Amino acid sequence: MNNKLPAAFLEKMMDLLGSDEFERFLESYDQPRVYGMRINTQKIEIPEFLEKSPFALTPIPWVSEGFYYEEGQRPGKHPYYHAGLYYIQEPSAMAPVELLDVQPGDKVLDLCAAPGGKSTQIAAKLKGEGVLVVNDNHSDRVKALVKNLELFGVRNAVVLNEKPERMIPVFRGYFDKILIDAPCSGEGMFRKEEDMMSQWQRHSVTECSSMQREILGQAAQMLAAGGYIVYSTCTFSPEENEAQIAELLDRHPEFEVVRIDRAEFAPGRPDWVRAPWCAEDAYSEQALAAVAGTARLWPHRLKGEGHYVALLRKRDSAPGEMAPAMEAAAAVPAAGERKRSGREALRRGGRAEAPRAAVSLEPLQAFAGELLRSEPFAAARLVCYGDHAYASPAGLPELHGLKVVRPGWYIGALHRGRFEPSHALAMGLRFDEAKRVVSLALGDARALRYLKGETLEVAEEEVIRDSDTGQAAKGYCLVCVDGHPVGWGKWHDGMLKNEYPPGWRWT
Structure with a gap:
């Protein structure tokens, strides 16, 4: 595909790399791309998945849950994909979250999150503890983000559709970890997605650099010391990489670069922050020296596409900056302003209305008592937006005024004294958390028929239920494939009515 690469891109890379390395770089575009998947350790342990995996897998060196698979295996067309046991992801794209070192209990923000691959990776590392806030300011991309979080069974995530600057008053100094997978010119994806080349020529590096500068400054205000x-x-492009980090260090002296030392990754290139690509003498010598501790992933040096990664630590407040508590107080609007901001969010299409206390949760509690062995959302704060019930993560600040797509784990809808469980609830449960289960073997033809939305014949003795209570077979059942939930069904008189959502069905 060398002859398809934009001439201006080739000229720039020749200048940056020099003739010898440029030739090796160029040869990588004639090599076949590589494919990766990441195991969802929230649902299955790696040894168990490898034992039952129908795919030929080899480990990706920089992420323990990541594996290469061979082209043509099509893991997206397998029931395990519909059970959320793995996420199909480009191997280099797994590196940023791995370097963030997320721990259970952390409060984490994925600021430019859609379609959600890195969000699901963060969620798996949180292990259901702490808070995950995921945001994307493009409303048409948020649907895919929500679906991937639900498919992965994430219980502790909040989904926003906001501009980062509007989030600052709510989340100033709140997060322990922030991921910025910044919008960029996409040069590293030319081999994977050829249409990125035409987008590169339409969206200039200068435009992307301006956005990245704003996003970094906004994220810096939401990070805790x-x-x-x-x-x-x-x-x-160094304008979007090393230059961005050097500028952040000069503008925010409370930040430092944490050096990335991995044999597979090349160091950052402070020598590339120069004319004609970057402004001469725009950054301090100290900041330029620091960006050598960032990392570049090159397609001619590893099995993956091109990436740049920087790990930054916020030491403490900069001189003259208000203390976090004072800043938060200064940012809180008056009561009347809060009401107006909530109404404004609704007018703009968000779901930021206050929880409706008038909605009774009794049908939900009755459902949980009948179907669940324990209440998996007991530690969360149950809230209703309209007729929809959510389990909001503990410790989350008030979100009034923001465009909230999901204020937590979506549990289901309350209609006229009835409760209808959501698909997200089914995907977030484990086999042993449900009292009534229909478990289909992978080789059972009914497993694929269920994923296609068909009604199934299921004998009463196939409905696994709580024998201690003499529970009836009739009613909602958690449907599983090989013991992994894929959705709901309603059993009655030998038939399982299919509750699998139309938009999720196997095609």
């Missing part, structure tokens, strides 16, 4: 930011792009 002692917290970490990972900034990543899938481009080679």
Whole structure:
């Protein structure tokens, strides 16, 4: 595909790399791309998945849950994909979250999150503890983000559709870890997605650099002292990479670069922050020296596409900056302003209305008593937006005024004294958390028929239920494939009515 690469891109890379390395770089575009998947350790342990995996897998060196698979295996067309046991992801794209070192209990922000691959990776590392806030300011991309979080069974995530600057008053100094997978010119994806080349020529590096500068400054205000930011792009341009980090260090002296030392990754290139690509003498010598501790992933040096990653730590407040508590107080609007901001969010299409206390949760509690062995959302704060019930993560600040797509784990809808469980609830449960289950073997033809939305014949003795209570077979059942939930069904008189959502069905 060398002859398809934009001439201006080739000229720039020749200047940056020099003739010898440029030739090796160029040869990588004639090599076949590589494919990766990441195991969802929230649902299955790695040894168990490898034992039952129908795919030929080899480990990706920089992420323990990541594996290469062979072209043509099509893991997206397998029931395990519909059970959320893995996420199909480009191997280099797994590196930023791995470097963020997320721990259970952390409060984490994925600021430019859609379609959600890195969000699901963060969620798996949180292990259901702490808070995950995921945001994307493009409303048409948020649907895919929500679906991937639900498919992965994430219980502790909040989904926003906001501009980062509007989030600052709510989340100032709140997060322990922030991921910025920044919008960029996409040069590192040319081999994977050829249409990125035409987009590169329409969206200039200058435009992307301006957006990245704003996003980094906004994220810096939402990070707690002692917290970490990972900034990543899938481009080679120093204007979008080293120059962005050098500028952040000069503008925010409370930040420092944490050196990335991995044999597979090349160091950052402070020598590339120069004319004609970057402004001469625009950054301090100290900041330029620091960006050598960032990392570049090159397609001619590893099995993956092009990426840039920087790991940053916020030491403490900069001189002259208000203390976090004072800043938060200064940012709180008056009561009347809060009401207006909530109404404004609704007018703009958000779901930021206050929880409706008039909605009775009794049908939900009755459902949980009948179907669930324990209440998996007991530690969360149950809230209703309209007729929809959510389990909101503990410790989350009030979100009034923001465009909230999901204020937590979506549990289901309350209609006229009835409760209808959501698909997200089914995907977030484990086999042993349900009292009534229909478990289909992978080789059972009914498993694929269920995923296609068909009604199934299921004998009463196939409905696994709580024998201690003499529970009836009739009613909602958690449907599983090989013991992994894929959705709901309603059993009655030998028939299982299919509750699998139309938009999720196997095609």
